[in-house]
Amino acid sequence: MIYQDSRLLLEVRGLCATVNGTEILKGLDLTVRSGEVHAIMGPNGSGKSTFSKILAGHSAYEVTGGTVMFEGQNLFDLAPEERARAGVFLAFQYPIEIPGVGNSQFLRLTYNTVQTHRGKEELDPLEFDDFVREKMKLLEMSPDFLERSVNEGFSGGEKKRNEILQMAMLDPRLAILDETDSGLDIDALRIVANGVNQLANKDNAIVMVTHYQRLLNYIVPDYVHVMEAGRIIKTGGKELAFELETRGYDWVGVEHKAATRAAV
């Protein structure tokens, strides 16, 4: 939601990045203020997922130009774990399975690590158990999730719910949801979206990266951005998503080229 007294959270200016020498982002601009919900849409290969991984600090991508400021701080000065502690959260498109590590042990370790760095109290196993069970209700997760290994043998929907559970625990300022709707059936989508909606407030912001409009029926964006060839080429309100759904992406590119030519 757009608030009058919102604060600037994320400011991306002219971001360029390569992976293995191939240029993926070519001057991306984006401004996100507290309270806002953004959707970044675009065809496959437009650089959406690359952008989300760069924000989280993935080492496979090399930033070759531009700046990203997060709450007034240069994001590129921070290691991935420091970004997480500062309040950047990435919900993965493909969450990693970690056989041999219990989910509850993992969740507690990440929670306590982040809490400590934020100068807050750690929770002992019993306190944490109460805390996490409360959060799990939000995502309609059964307690036996805690007994299993991290994501091991989880269905697609269970993995995504486990991602949003971590978001609920870690209480980020900026949550980036990378294709969170992929692989979800309609019930799981509703549960996950409902969880996200309950977590959204006027102090945090959500950036959804998605290929389809479907998710946006459940998590209603304030802004919809269209990405193509490593840049955001059009920004609109939620109605832009409907237009994309019926007309596809091509017309945005055509319109953008025409506008660019006209400007030259």
Next chain:
Amino acid sequence: MSAPGTINAGYLESLLAGQPHLPVSPLAWLNALRAEAVERVGALTVPTLRDEEWRFTDISLLTKMPFHPVRTTISLQAADIGRFYIEEAATRLVFVDGVYAPQLSSGITDSGVAVINLEAGFGAHAAVIEPYLGRLTEFRDNVFAALNTAFLHDAALIVVPRDISVAVPVHLLFIATQKDVVSYPRCLLLAESGSAVTVIEDYVSLQEDAYFTNAVTEIALVDNARVNHIRVQREGAKAFHIANCAVSLARASNYQSVSVAFGARISRYNLNVQLAEEAECAVDGLALISGRQLADTHTCIDHAKPHAVSHQMHKCIVGGSAHAVFNGKIKVRQDAQRTDSRQSSRNLLLTSKAHVDTKPQLEIFADDVKCTHGATIGQLDNEEVFYLQSRGLSETAARNMLTYAFGAEIIERIPISSLKCQLEQTVLEQTTTQS
């Protein structure tokens, strides 16, 4: 200095020096067995890198050490070794430098179940022991098994009679207390038809100097018997540990084994399992080593008869400039139709100097079988490390957690929770200090 791979002349003779002082057994066949073993030691040589079965494992260092059999036994108190006790395993036989320590042991002789020192079994159990003791292990072709057999005296004997389930796990604790000593731990487990038992074979040390453990374990499962065998090798850092274990599974019996190797400068574990009709085994292992350690595991799972199942997962976590070896042979004989065999060797290298040699080997002579095997060697996955970092863990903490998880997958298969916790803690500590 002799070149690597060559063996000092007279080494085996020096090891045999103490053998004639062994007390004569009242059992003529046992004396004959020892005599035959002495003879075999005379005929065999210490393996070198030129032997196919030893080509990755240089034990020439072992033969430069002047090991001698224990001369005086050290008297230990329960307080000295209490930290090695396993809560659930109140039945315990303790051997100090290979010598049975009755004051520290609490065996069983009850309703036909025997968990005792071998000597105590000569009366009631001689007849059941004879067909197995020294018969399951092929000591005639194996110089270390032959040496152990030549010194056969004190030994853990477990006999579980027909249809009896021993509820409490049995802990066989072998403690090294003296430097320069060679000990010959020996176990014989006989699980009669339909019986069930869980045994922990545990090697520990109270000192950090060099010594040599040369162990032999023989396990016989009669029809429908079930044996859980947990083997923990946590010897001292300068120890040499060579062990041979032979397991024979009769029809429809079930053998579950988890073996972990953490200790010793150089260790070698040979495990031979033979399966009859419808027998099932799960043979899992973990070697977690660092520094200059070498841990070698050779297994041979022999499907001799039809409809048997074998599953094996062996993992190595190698840090420092350590060297792990795995050689896993699966034999499926012509008669062993409908064999179901699955083997996996997974190896994690933590440093650029860490080294692993893995060799899965399938020898299949039957045509209607299901056999799969695979081996992987790698480092930690960067995507997994990134995932954990993105949740706030430092890179070091992330790597430690993933390394721990890699090992914990094997430890988790140990069915005794206090031991499992203890070993998980060891893995945690080891994987934390290595980064």
